Amino acid sequence: MLQRKNRLTVNQYVDGILQKDRVVLSRAITLVESSLSEDQLLAEEVLHQVLPYAANSLRIGITGVPGVGKSTFIEAFGQHILQQGHQLAVLTIDPSSQASKGSILGDKTRMSALASDKRAFIRPSPSGNTLGGVAAKTREAMLLCEAAGFDVIFIETVGVGQSETLVKGMVDFFLLLMLAGAGDELQGIKKGIIETADALVITKADGDNLAKAKLARKDYQNALHLFPLNENGWKPKVKVCSAVENSGLVEVWEMMIDFAEKMKANGHFQRNRTQQRLAWMHEHIKWSLENRFYQDPAIVEQLNQVSPLVEKGEVPALTMARKLVQGFLRA
């Protein structure tokens, strides 16, 4: 009954979003994230109706390990973007929030200036335990924000798991925040992520750390030119910034504007988005198939039995996979 009470009609959701009603926007995102089938059908209808309004934006993925200063960067960088006349939505994907059942309070505390600014909208990730995980509905949440008039979107993620690949697949520009010095702090970053970033930004380039940050920039610039080029013709950049001293943020934003202009001119911007839309459908197809499979009680029980045998090499992986899938599709 509580669910019903909180639910609006399709028109109420759509009108509210298009009128930039933040409460309705929040509720619509909650609806999209819901796993109840009634909610899903309603959410799909809302999405369908707002889709035409959800394209005029710059979508920026921001990742980096804990401790790199993501919140501080987003808080300062976000304010700079607001000053340029934009409206900013920040969607955060934080696998650790699954345990704490969401981190709304945390997000709003750690980005207090943005949280209190009406031109900005901050939304933590849904806590999800299904395949595709916490990011499974982030793209849909982003579309709702765009329909509500937010023309710059940050999708923030911790660069340690599968979520960055998903984020990369839903943004125009992918930014990796790094610390100067290449020691233990790098340990947690997912392999391969440095090569896929459109830019590295070295944070905390202030005080005693400035010289070190500039040296790191040089090192990474040298390293990046050893990597394969992007097919869009963009050469990844390395920047330094300090959120505390408010330095470097202008340059980072100018770089993104430059990127968007170049990619729109060479056609890659739209081509990339077209590909992303189709790829997202196929991602959802895979998640749905796998969720249905792995949540099937009979499959769960069989997997518990056979997994140890497969691990030990006592039965072929191939055989077990075939039997499980055949049994599932026959059922």
Place this chain on the structure above:
Amino acid sequence: MLQRKNRLTVNQYVDGILQKDRVVLSRAITLVESSLSEDQLLAEEVLHQVLPYAANSLRIGITGVPGVGKSTFIEAFGQHILQQGHQLAVLTIDPSSQASKGSILGDKTRMSALASDKRAFIRPSPSGNTLGGVAAKTREAMLLCEAAGFDVIFIETVGVGQSETLVKGMVDFFLLLMLAGAGDELQGIKKGIIETADALVITKADGDNLAKAKLARKDYQNALHLFPLNENGWKPKVKVCSAVENSGLVEVWEMMIDFAEKMKANGHFQRNRTQQRLAWMHEHIKWSLENRFYQDPAIVEQLNQVSPLVEKGEVPALTMARKLVQGFLRA
């Protein structure tokens, strides 16, 4: 009838493999690669029986773009390994061979010394058009080779697509061959692959190219220390070699021996293989589910209709995915 005639009994396959009968080994691999369900059941039984004999080996993935000199490297490096008293199986995964329906002749021509040596066994990839692609049965082919006494396995792949990730998931050591100079030749390499390699080997380090190769080694060494460390504690190495002058190959092999000893000592070698076995079952599960879905005639027809709408952003990806999967699982 031709299929039946070529098929042996389970015992004939198993005995032949364990007796190192190369003709039977070849036939068994063909059986494993077959998509006929009778062949599959037979293949699984053969695999099951030879599994206990299929673990004592060093599995090495070798990748690099066309033109890097993979065949020349494998020919020279393989002979060095044979001289150390090992038996070598080379499994090549070449997506381009799908068009030409296999490249047995090609492989044997381009590695003529290995092809004529009884201590070596060369087998091109199956040409497959299902999900998981050409590499879907390579792991099983590898197990058969190991049961036949081949204690060093090369899995060779072109570093341009999805196959390297799969190869990385079935080997102990992942080697990336590179050319000196970081220009256009890098264009084709899949992003992220440099960071996942256990070693880079710069080929063609001879004559006028030697100085350039040594400079490239230094550059890559500098770049690699900017990357996250491997969780197994191994620091990726950069080597130079010349297959023509036969230089550097001893060092590459010693590095692999060193790697295997260290990983066996710290427990990572076995832990990695245990994880790989289970991961392979889940890969097969995903491929099976997706193959069944994407090969369903009704799904094919519906995808043709809805894909353009999703690409244009006219209907939500989420909605189409749900409808397609629901229809498929209900059917």
